Amino acid sequence: MYFRALQQGLSVLPSANELIRSQLLQDAQTRGWDSLHQQLLAIDPESAARIHPHDTQRLQRALEVYLATGTTLTEHLKSETQVNTYQFVNLTLMPTDRRWLHSRIEHRFEQMLAQGLISEVEQLTSKWQLTPSNPAMRTVGYRQVISYLLNEYDYATLCAKGVAATRQLAKRQLTWLRHWPQAHNFEADNPKSGTEIMALIRQILDNHL
Secondary structure, three states: OHHHHHHOOOOOOOOHHHHHHHHHHHHHHHHHHHHHHHHHHHOOHHHHHHOOOOOOHHHHHHHHEEEEOOHHHHHHHHHOOOOOOOOOOOOEEOOOHHHHHHHHHHHHHHHHHHHHHHHHHHHHHHHHHHOOOOOHHHHHOOHHHHHHHHOOOOOOHHHHHHHHHHHHHHHHHHHHHOOOOOOOEEEEEOOHHHHHHHHHHHHHHOOOO
């Protein structure tokens, strides 16, 4: 998202509206996030297609923008302006073997837990009085740990949910990258990709691209 903003510019979006956010959270607790996703689908089909029903933060923001302005998030995004005239060369790493990716995701989440993720969330919630409704606590990893700390499930379930949520995030990221315009794609799980990337960089530096 940062690279997209750098290359394509930013839209001017409305500031957060705490009253609308609070109402949307209440609606989600009453009707469920799937119902809110259906509401977004009726209002803004393009945003609904981009936003997974489980991506509650982006779903809430898309509805908030419409309710606050009467203009859909898609229409706001179409107002983006190019911020510079530089030429960009985008390199993407895409795994060809999902099992390879899933194994690395599982190992990474285990490392995060071993290196103190639970303690980190405990300190944050204690020092800043953060709750599951705060945007920072709805990120992948934090969301699962704070539910564990609230005794909503045991440690084994925390591990399973953390890995599953990270896989869902990775799936969305891969979808994003597949649609990246004029990208040079390389296989993340291919040891030869490093050599291929260096060769492309040499071409760029020699102004052959």
